[in-house]
Structures are given as structure tokens and as C-alpha cells.
Amino acid sequence: MRTSDLFRNREKAWQNSNRIAVVSYWLRECHLDHGIRSIPPPKDLPLLPTRVIDVGPADGSEDPYLCLSAGRYGLYTCLSHCWGKNKPLSMTLENLESLVQRIDLSTLPKTFLDAVEITRGLGIRYLWIDSLCIAQGDKGDWDYESTRMGTIYEKSYLTIAATAAANSEQGCFQEGTVVKLQLACNNTSPDGDHEHNTVGFIGLEASELRNFFKAPLNRRAWTLQEITLAPRVVHFAEDQMYWKCPHGAASEDGSLDRFTISSDRFTDTNDFASRFLWWNIAEDYSRRQLSHEDDRLRALAHITKAFQQRTGYRPVVGLWQEDIHYGLLWSNVHSSPTRPGMPSWSWLSVNGLIQRPPERIRHAEADLKIVGINVSWSDKEINSLLAQASISVRGRVMPTTWDLEQGKPQILPPSVPKTNSGRRFGNHIPFDDETRFRHYSSKQSPKMISGIGSCSFDRGPDTAGKTIHCLLVSKSAAPRSVHDEARFVWSRQDISSGEEYNVLLLDHNYRRIGTGNIHYGSFTKWVQEVAEISGDSVKRIEDRIWSWLQVTLI
Incomplete structure (x- = not known):
């Protein structure tokens, strides 16, 4: 039976029990396709978190209560939700004893009530909700439980995501309308000899998947690790429910049939796929919000540890x-301000959307030697505030000066004779805040690219007249993509005149202020022009432009 058969005649206010039936169906299909038992044997049951809510039997004949697991094993669900401005019912050391005796359902917000109903409906006894299972206001309990939170979601049987709810009062179940109806059609070939089944969709109401990614839960930083680490997630979105497990996704209307979308969990040991996934996470995380900025590293800690365990x-x-020469070249998309306490070379220093480095430089030839990496923490590694973070490198550095010539930004290498190009690194490294990475055309040849490269500053150009250091990180080889099954494989080519130098732009303290690239062939031609005018050799000119230095990036 297909998913769509379960809700073919669904009305706007669909009964909660029918929706739970769809979730139950997805669970069964997940188990069948993965070749595992729906309920693991006792020896394979996970260790319960320190505290869980015992929701009672499915018929609701008993009130739930807060259970102190004391080393017991069992299946449990997790709730991923937005707290909202008004703090939901929470467990404290003062009310712990009463919650252990009984949780009055009338005191629970709607999202919690829905999670209890879903858990009961699936025949599962235990439910984990952060505000009720971690003592609020107790730093010791929070420090202990927060370090285990990744494991809690990773070992859960199912995570219930209240995706559309901006607070705990809005609930999981939304009154959305199924946006498409799935139809199976029997088609006959033109010659009349062959018949085959196809699947089509009839739109019932306009809906865009991008609205799902803009939902309240998907804008919160903490919830990314909850959704990423959980083995199975059911999203209660505004229009319908969505399912995700390690092998794919499904939607309530059937337009996303099961296992049609790859997972975002770290199950693929392929090196390219793993690194691609990490940058998916980084870009997603950079657009999310935190109530407490000090949690920026902590809210990413469990994903970081999981990725570390799976990749080494x-x-x-x-x-x-293992990816540092590529990783250093990320971009600040909207020139967002930086965060205090973060190293400038980390994308986590940006208070806004970042973008991964271009894939064309994935297999660039490293030109920068990493001398040492110094990262220390105020408390637990990865799961606390940074005490210090720096990277010592040895490489080629070109000191330049930022100038504005005729209203356009120019970068001028010092001590180099003026050429027919005006001695400019200028249109040579163009930058315009509105047209980032776009090359200017020369006035003489409008259809020709003018200059030897491009650059992008992390913030607006406020360094006029100051020294800017171009640190050569790598030399790019133009990639050739080959589609192999479900993944792309990139192969390197030899460095040639069509290649590029990839550089970090640093201020006088060697703090990152941007990135850029220099076209190898155009740069070489420019150096030759300088050599002809000055009478010096090409090598001497290059030595005057590039200096080998050991510097510390902060």
C-alpha cells in the first residue's frame, strides 16, 4: 500500500489518529526496507536518558510521570521544538519530586500534549523533552546533560519535530491541506503492444518546499543537531508531514515517495560525500539563530563529534x-558583522550566512604549509567557549595597498614599476559589494575580461590606504566532473596557464578580511610586462612581489 492510499480522502482538519497511522506506516516501511526488526530485542535496546517521561499506556488510562531511568533500557521518542518567548512547563529541582509522582496533562502546552499522543499512538512508552528532562536553572545538570544530548537524539527511536510551531503552544498537528494527490496511471505504448504504470501528481493547493526550510524549527541553531543526528524524524510542517530516515525521505501527499531523497546523516564513508555534507551543515547552521550567543560552538558540538567519529x-x-586548505576559503555572503571571541579564519566568526569555497578548488594544489594549530578551550573540548585559536602557517605573501581610483577599488602592489595596465592590481582584482565576484570589462575591449583576478571582502572596504596581505593558499586545477552512480568524482589536471592562485586577504595583524583568486596566466603575463619595463628578470620581479613568511592567523 502506498502512502497516498492512507490519506486519499483527507480533509483539511484531518484526525490526529489518521496522521499517527501514516507515521506508523512509515516506521514499518523503514524497517522493511532496512531489513531490521520493528522492535529490537532487549539486548539491543538503547540505554534510556537520565530522565524520560513515561507516557503511560496507549489508551491514556494512566497519567504520564517523569521517570528516573536508573540505567534501564528501552525505546523512546524525542521532541524537537521551539520554546518561544514564553518558557514552557519545565522541570526544576523544586518541582522534580512532584513531576516524578505525576504530570498533570492540563499543565502541558499543546506541543507537549501532541508529542504524548503521538508517542502513545505508536505504542512507545517513553518520551524525552529537554525542558522537562533537564533541570532548568541548574548549571551542573545542564553541563552534564548537554554533553549527552547528541547521544540522546542519536539513540532515539523517533524524533518528533514540531517544525511549524514557533512556540510550545502551537502544537505539532497543523491544519494544512495536502498539496498534491498522487495518481497511478496505466499507459499503453503507441504501437499498442506494451503497457506500463506511471505515477503523476495533481496539485490541489500551492505550496513550496522552500517554506519548509523557513519554518520556525528550521531557523533555530540548536535544532539542527537534533534533526541531523536522529535516525528517524517526522516533521509536522505547516502543510503536511514529512519523513526522513538514513535512506531517504517521504511526504504525506506522496510527492516525495519513500527513499527518494538522500539523507543528511554521516552514513557515507566516501571522502567527497562526507566533506560535501559538512559544508551543507555549515551553510545551514550559519543562517540559524541562537538565544544565547555563547552557545554558538556548543550547539554544533555533537554534530562535530559525530562527523569526527565517522571520518577520523x-x-x-x-x-x-584534513581539509584546511579548502576550508579556509569560505565566503561571507552578505558582508555580515563578525562575532567576538571567534578566530577570523573560521566561518563561525560570521554573524550571518556563509558560503562554502568553490567546488572547483576542492582538489587544488596546496601552496601553504601548516606549521601549527593552537586551539584551547575554557572547559570541555568543542563543548565550551574558546580560550584561544590560531593557525601558524608558512607561505608566500604579497603586501598590497587598498586604494580607490576613479571610484573603483584598486589593489596596488608596492615597489613594482607602472605598466601599461597602470601598475594596478586593480581592475586586476575588482571588488564591488553589489556584484561580488563579478569581473569588470575593459573600456578598450568591452567583451574582454580585464584584470588578473577577483576578490571578495568579508565586510565593506574600510581599509583604504592600509596594508593588505595576499596569502597564497593553493593553486587550483580546473576540475572535470564525472557522474558516477549517485555521486560526483572530481579529477585533477596539471597546473596550467588557465589555473588560479587562491589567496586569503589579511590585515596588518594577519586577521582575515576576505578571499580572492589570481589568474595564473594573466598574472604571469603581467609580471613579464613589468620585467620588460624595469629590465629585471621575471624571477626578481616575482621575488619582490611574493615574500616567503611565517605568520600566525588569528
Whole structure:
């Protein structure tokens, strides 16, 4: 039976029991397709969290209560939700004893009530909700439980995501309308000899999947690790329910049939797929919000640890040592301000949307030597505030000066004779806040690209007249993509005149202020022009432009 058969005649206010039946169906299908038992044997049951809510039997004949698990094993669900401005019912050391005796259903907000109903309807006994299972206002309990939160979601049987609810009073169940109706059609070939079944969709109401990603739950930083680490998630969105498990996704209307979308969990050991996934997470995380900015690293800690365990990579404040030459070249999309206490070279320093480095430089040839990485923490590694973070490197540095010539930004290498190009690194490295990464055309040849590269500043150009250091990170090889099954494989080519130098732009303290690239062939041609005018050799000119230095990035 297809998912759509369960709700073919669904009306706007669909009964909660029918929706729970769909979730139950998805669970059964997940187990069948994964070849595992629906209920694990006792020896394979996970260890329960320190505290869980015992929701009682499915018929609701008993009130729920807060259970002190004391090392017991069992299946449990988790609730992923937005607290909202008004703090929901919470457990404190003062009311712990009464909650252990009984939780009065009338005191629970609607989202919690729905989670209890869903858990009961699925025949599961235990439910974990952060505000009721972690003692609020107790730093010791929070510090202990927060370090285990990733494991709690990772070992859960199902995570119930109140995706559309901005607070705990709005509930899981929304009165959305199924947006499409799935139809199976029997088609006959033109010659009349062959018949085949196809599936089509009839739109019933306009809806866009992008609205799902803009939902309240998907704008909160803490919830990313909850959804990413959970083995199975059911999203209660504004229009319908969505399902995700390690092998794919499904939607209530059937337009996303089960296992049609790849998962975002760290199950693929392919190196390219793993790194691609991490940057998906980084970009997603950068657009999310936190109530307490001090939680910026902590809310990413469990995803970082999970990725580390699955890949063996070594974390460096949002980057990875095994991927450092690529990772350093991320972009600040909207010139967002920076966060205090974060190293400038980490994308976590940006208070806004970031973008991964271009995929064309994924397999660039490293030109920068990493001398040492110094990261220390105020308390637990990865799961506390940074005490210090710096990267010592040795590489080629070109000191330049930021100038504004005729209203356009120019970068001028010092001590280099003026050429027919005006001695400019200028249209040579154009930057315009509104047209980032766009090259200017020369006035002489409007259809020709003018200049030897481009750059992008992390913030507006406020460094006029000041020294800017261009630190050469890598040399790019133009990638050739080959589609192999479900993944892309990139192969390197030899460095040629069509390649690029990838650089970090640093201020006089060697803090990152942007990124750029220099076209190898155009740069070489420019150096040759300088050599002809000055009478010096190309090598001497290059030595005057690039200096080998050991610097510390902060």
C-alpha cells in the first residue's frame, strides 16, 4: 500500500489518529526496507536518558510521570521544538519530586500534549523533552546533560519535530491541506503492444518546499543537531508531514515517495560525500539563530563529534585539518558583522550566512604549509567557549595597498614599476559589494575580461590606504566532473596557464578580511610586462612581489 492510499480522502482538519497511522506506516516501511526488526530485542535496546517521561499506556488510562531511568533500557521518542518567548512547563529541582509522582496533562502546552499522543499512538512508552528532562536553572545538570544530548537524539527511536510551531503552544498537528494527490496511471505504448504504470501528481493547493526550510524549527541553531543526528524524524510542517530516515525521505501527499531523497546523516564513508555534507551543515547552521550567543560552538558540538567519529578528521573551530586548505576559503555572503571571541579564519566568526569555497578548488594544489594549530578551550573540548585559536602557517605573501581610483577599488602592489595596465592590481582584482565576484570589462575591449583576478571582502572596504596581505593558499586545477552512480568524482589536471592562485586577504595583524583568486596566466603575463619595463628578470620581479613568511592567523 502506498502512502497516498492512507490519506486519499483527507480533509483539511484531518484526525490526529489518521496522521499517527501514516507515521506508523512509515516506521514499518523503514524497517522493511532496512531489513531490521520493528522492535529490537532487549539486548539491543538503547540505554534510556537520565530522565524520560513515561507516557503511560496507549489508551491514556494512566497519567504520564517523569521517570528516573536508573540505567534501564528501552525505546523512546524525542521532541524537537521551539520554546518561544514564553518558557514552557519545565522541570526544576523544586518541582522534580512532584513531576516524578505525576504530570498533570492540563499543565502541558499543546506541543507537549501532541508529542504524548503521538508517542502513545505508536505504542512507545517513553518520551524525552529537554525542558522537562533537564533541570532548568541548574548549571551542573545542564553541563552534564548537554554533553549527552547528541547521544540522546542519536539513540532515539523517533524524533518528533514540531517544525511549524514557533512556540510550545502551537502544537505539532497543523491544519494544512495536502498539496498534491498522487495518481497511478496505466499507459499503453503507441504501437499498442506494451503497457506500463506511471505515477503523476495533481496539485490541489500551492505550496513550496522552500517554506519548509523557513519554518520556525528550521531557523533555530540548536535544532539542527537534533534533526541531523536522529535516525528517524517526522516533521509536522505547516502543510503536511514529512519523513526522513538514513535512506531517504517521504511526504504525506506522496510527492516525495519513500527513499527518494538522500539523507543528511554521516552514513557515507566516501571522502567527497562526507566533506560535501559538512559544508551543507555549515551553510545551514550559519543562517540559524541562537538565544544565547555563547552557545554558538556548543550547539554544533555533537554534530562535530559525530562527523569526527565517522571520518577520523580533526576539528579546527568549524574547519578540519584534513581539509584546511579548502576550508579556509569560505565566503561571507552578505558582508555580515563578525562575532567576538571567534578566530577570523573560521566561518563561525560570521554573524550571518556563509558560503562554502568553490567546488572547483576542492582538489587544488596546496601552496601553504601548516606549521601549527593552537586551539584551547575554557572547559570541555568543542563543548565550551574558546580560550584561544590560531593557525601558524608558512607561505608566500604579497603586501598590497587598498586604494580607490576613479571610484573603483584598486589593489596596488608596492615597489613594482607602472605598466601599461597602470601598475594596478586593480581592475586586476575588482571588488564591488553589489556584484561580488563579478569581473569588470575593459573600456578598450568591452567583451574582454580585464584584470588578473577577483576578490571578495568579508565586510565593506574600510581599509583604504592600509596594508593588505595576499596569502597564497593553493593553486587550483580546473576540475572535470564525472557522474558516477549517485555521486560526483572530481579529477585533477596539471597546473596550467588557465589555473588560479587562491589567496586569503589579511590585515596588518594577519586577521582575515576576505578571499580572492589570481589568474595564473594573466598574472604571469603581467609580471613579464613589468620585467620588460624595469629590465629585471621575471624571477626578481616575482621575488619582490611574493615574500616567503611565517605568520600566525588569528
